[in-house]
Amino acid sequence: MSGNPYQTSPYRTSLRTAADWGLVTLALLTAAALTQPIGIKDGAILSWTADPIALLFLVGSAFSVVGGRTAPTPAKGAWVELGGAAMAWLLPFHLLNEGVDLSRGWGLWLYLIVATVMLWRVLGVLSAVPGWRRSLLVPGLFGLGLLLGWEVLVRGFQIPSVLLPPPSAIAASLVKHAPVLWDDFRQTVLTSVVRGYVMGCGAGFAMAILADRVPFLARGLLPLGNLASAVPVIGIAPIMVMWFGFDWQSKAAVIVVMTFFPMLVNTLAGLQTSERIQMDLMRSYAAGYGTTLVKLRLPNALPFLFNGLKINSTLALIGAIVAEFFGTPVVGMGFRISTEVARMNLDIVWATIVVAAVTGSVFYGGLALLERATTAWHPSMRRR
Amino acid sequence: MPGDAGPPIVEARGLSLVYQAADKPVFALSEVDLAIHKGDFISLIGPSGCGKTTLLRVIADLERPTSGAITVEGMTPEQARLKRLYGYVFQAPALYPWRTVERNVMLPLEIMGVPKAERQARAADQLANVGLTGFEKKFPWQLSGGMQQRVSIARALALQPDLLLMDEPFGALDEITRDHLNLQLTQLWRRTGKTCVFVTHSIAEAVFLSTRIVVMSPRPGRILDIIDCDALPRERTLDIRESPEFAAIAHRVREGLKEGHSYDD
Numbered sequence: 001m002s003g004n005p006y007q008t009s010p011y012r013t014s015l016r017t018a019a020d021w022g023l024v025t026l027a028l029l030t031a032a033a034l035t036q037p038i039g040i041k042d043g044a045i046l047s048w049t050a051d052p053i054a055l056l057f058l059v060g061s062a063f064s065v066v067g068g069r070t071a072p073t074p075a076k077g078a079w080v081e082l083g084g085a086a087m088a089w090l091l092p093f094h095l096l097n098e099g100v101d102l103s104r105g106w107g108l109w110l111y112l113i114v115a116t117v118m119l120w121r122v123l124g125v126l127s128a129v130p131g132w133r134r135s136l137l138v139p140g141l142f143g144l145g146l147l148l149g150w151e152v153l154v155r156g157f158q159i160p161s162v163l164l165p166p167p168s169a170i171a172a173s174l175v176k177h178a179p180v181l182w183d184d185f186r187q188t189v190l191t192s193v194v195r196g197y198v199m200g201c202g203a204g205f206a207m208a209i210l211a212d213r214v215p216f217l218a219r220g221l222l223p224l225g226n227l228a229s230a231v232p233v234i235g236i237a238p239i240m241v242m243w244f245g246f247d248w249q250s251k252a253a254v255i256v257v258m259t260f261f262p263m264l265v266n267t268l269a270g271l272q273t274s275e276r277i278q279m280d281l282m283r284s285y286a287a288g289y290g291t292t293l294v295k296l297r298l299p300n301a302l303p304f305l306f307n308g309l310k311i312n313s314t315l316a317l318i319g320a321i322v323a324e325f326f327g328t329p330v331v332g333m334g335f336r337i338s339t340e341v342a343r344m345n346l347d348i349v350w351a352t353i354v355v356a357a358v359t360g361s362v363f364y365g366g367l368a369l370l371e372r373a374t375t376a377w378h379p380s381m382r383r384r
Numbered sequence: 385m386p387g388d389a390g391p392p393i394v395e396a397r398g399l400s401l402v403y404q405a406a407d408k409p410v411f412a413l414s415e416v417d418l419a420i421h422k423g424d425f426i427s428l429i430g431p432s433g434c435g436k437t438t439l440l441r442v443i444a445d446l447e448r449p450t451s452g453a454i455t456v457e458g459m460t461p462e463q464a465r466l467k468r469l470y471g472y473v474f475q476a477p478a479l480y481p482w483r484t485v486e487r488n489v490m491l492p493l494e495i496m497g498v499p500k501a502e503r504q505a506r507a508a509d510q511l512a513n514v515g516l517t518g519f520e521k522k523f524p525w526q527l528s529g530g531m532q533q534r535v536s537i538a539r540a541l542a543l544q545p546d547l548l549l550m551d552e553p554f555g556a557l558d559e560i561t562r563d564h565l566n567l568q569l570t571q572l573w574r575r576t577g578k579t580c581v582f583v584t585h586s587i588a589e590a591v592f593l594s595t596r597i598v599v600m601s602p603r604p605g606r607i608l609d610i611i612d613c614d615a616l617p618r619e620r621t622l623d624i625r626e627s628p629e630f631a632a633i634a635h636r637v638r639e640g641l642k643e644g645h646s647y648d649d
């Protein structure tokens with residue numbers, strides 16, 4: 001650190017230098033919160049002073065703000081403030097356990113707004129720290145915050161679970177219906193999606209290689225690609241079910257239709273990216289078409305190939321689930337959603353949605369990791 | 385002259401090349417006559433845009449002449465290319481970013497089907513030649529521009545071609561490295577009896593390295609003068625640059641360049 005007395009080091013904050021408008025806002029919001037009740041218990045209004053634990057939590061959060069802003073480094077301060085925010089988000093669970101009705105506890109809701117602002121600041125600080133904190137902790141905390149907010153809002157305002165169940169109820173349903181969900185997953189993802197995806201992407205890739213050699217194919221196919229991307233999946237799904245029957249074949253066919261052209265278009269674009277001088281080099285080595293393809297053009301096309309694969313991972317899952325609405329053996333994620341919605345069993349529908357969302361994310365994330373491993377050389381990947 | 389025995393390695397007669405650009409044709413080469421013999425070290429020098437790269441590309445069969453005749457080792461340039469008779473150092477490094485330095489140098493050997501052990505030995509040799517030992521596992525973007533260019537020289541040398549075509553290989557290097565590599569190149573050329581065609585903008589470099597200097601002028605690209613360097617010994621050391629013979633040749637090259645250089649248009 002330089003000894004310049006006119007420069008405040010970001011690592012040596014005193015409370016005075018840290019007293020910015022954010023802090024003033026927090027203080028005002030907290031003061032406002034203190035004037036409002038935290039809920040209704042047995043028909044009577046519950047104030048902060050009536051529940052010592054609530055007051056304790058509030059004081060704890062206040063101290064964490066002070067502690068966080070005077071900590072030796074911003075990262076350490078962030079941890080302290082995170083503790084304060086966590087305390088705030090735990091309070092509603094304590095009150096709900098006590099049987100308190102939170103829907104008009106405006107003091108509590110203001111307190112939670114304060115905690116959200118704190119969490120915002122914490123995430124801002126942590127995302128400036130490179131390493132696992134930025135890549136894992138920040139998205140993790142973000143997601144956790146969303147889930148907590150969802151849970152507290154739904155339970156606090158007593159939203160009917162048919163409209164929106166709290167995450168805890170969905171988690172319980174995931175456990176309860178695990179065998180059914182696993183069967184659905186196996187049918188939809190492991191059978192239909194995997195096969196359709198491999199066939200669709202493989203065919204698109206192969207056709208791109210062919211079209212690269214036979215120019216009229218590219219000219220003829222690319223306009224068709226635009227057409228195909230505009231065809232609604234709702235339209236082709238019933239037709240494919242008529243053609244290929246109820247089982248996975250019709251789902252795979254829908255997926256092939258949806259994924260073929262994105263892969264074709266991306267591969268073709270990727271094959272065009274090699275520079276003239278790189279091609280000249282291959283020519284000077286008297287390298288043939290195949291050698292040039294394998295050693296130069298495909299590596300150059302990798303970012304495009306992954307682009308196609310990633311787009312298609314999402315399309316394939318959507319395609320399979322939607323296609324199952326139009327006929328399937330009595331198993332599958334789309335089948336489950338369509339039948340259980342009709343029976344008002346919303347908890348299993350939500351559980352299926354969670355399975356689909358997690359599957360899609362893992363699929364996409366896996367491809368993104370693979371991309372990072374194989375195209376680390378590419379300018380767009382280097383700084384990450 | 386020692387290089388004159390036998391048929392020429394490269395022989396161009398009445399060579400012309402017109403690029404059909406969008407607005408008007410560009411006369412990149414016009415009526416070029418040139419014979420390069422075994423063991424020659426030819427430098428092409430001339431103002432920017434006078435067709436040096438184009439001439440090199442025609443020899444390498446990367447460009448087809450519009451008219452005129454050219455043979456390489458008695459064959460058409462295409463046959464020579466298919467037999468991998470030359471190594472080409474491009475004006476830009478043209479490294480493949482997904483390959484490490486070492487694997488970039490091994491690329492032509494892989495394509496030629498050289499066994500792995502020999503590939504590695506040759507790559508290590510050539511990287512040592514250009515002073516890049518220890519950088520084998522680095523990626524091109526982790527190297528400076530000059531280092532990248534040296535990798536591309538090592539890559540061309542790893543082919544061990546009899547004919548070496550080099551397009552401003554040392555343009556991006558500092559003076560000292562350049563001197564060092566000039567010395568290495570001239571020694572390599574003496575030792576192996578390679579034929580070199582070398583493009584440069586530096587008069588000193590051209591005189592130091594060459595047996596003959598081809599001075600070119602633009603619009604249309606043509607040969608103004610071919611200057612013999614027989615006055616200098618074939619064995620070149622850095623101190624010949626102080627000799628009066630060296631100064632005399634450099635002067636002649638400079639005069640030739642001035643003649644071709646017109647800023648009127």
Ligand SMILES: Nc1ncnc2c1ncn2[C@@H]1O[C@H](COP(=O)(O)OP(=O)(O)OP(=O)(O)O)[C@@H](O)[C@H]1O
Pocket residue numbers: 403404405410411412431432433434435436437438439475605
């Ligand atoms: N592919 C091309 N299409 C059209 N014109 C070209 C092409 N390549 C080169 N030219 C033109 O041909 C002329 C000769 O170009 P060339 O690259 O051979 O010059 P050069 O002597 O190598 O120049 P420099 O010293 O700048 O590298 C230039 O006027 C250039 O504009």
Ligand SMILES: [Mg+2]
Pocket residue numbers: 436437438475551
């Ligand atoms: Mg050039």
